[in-house]
Amino acid sequence: MRRVITFGTFDLFHYGHLQILRRAKEIGDFLIVGISSDSLNFSKKGRYPIYTQMERKSIIEACKYVDYVFYEESLELKRQYCLEYKADILVMGDDWTGCFDNLSDICEVIYIPRTPSISTTQIIEKIRI
Template structure:
């Protein structure tokens, strides 16, 4: 059984979010999704999500591609891997080849895990929605 893991804020849930979860599930038998807590988002984005954590987690949990939702309390993916093994982490391809993710790939290999990069859905993001709302 292949256990997959992905994370996100999933604020203002849109088709891009659904697509990434569907594509991740196509590559694993059991998909764990880390939904960033409000505190985690505030720590690195310096803003609070529009939709509170509990509601974002409930939305993601209701999606048929998702087997389990866990709170993401830190951006350090290695901490979760050490706590709860998974075989493959799915992440947006804009991070592929960066120093941080090269390091993750090396560290994950020590635990028998790998990273698969998925492309984002063109023309949609929570940031774009935020701009439309605020004009």
């Protein structure tokens, strides 16, 4: 069984989120998703997500492609998470290309194209208009 791991905030769940989860699941047999905790999101973006970490976790757990969900507490712990969850493959959006190549000694690293023209930030900006 090939275990795939991916990470994200997954705030305001949208079609792009669905696509990355679907494509990640197609690569392996068991999909593990690390959801950025509220505190991690605040530290990297300077704002809290619209949905709480508990709400975002519940949304991702309900997705048929996802087998297991946990809270990602630190960006610096990716190696530890990959080892802890016995990941064979790390899947990330291509906006992260090259950022996780240092993990290729413990798992295969695959960057997949993001769904064009959609992001949580764009959705928030559209709502504000």
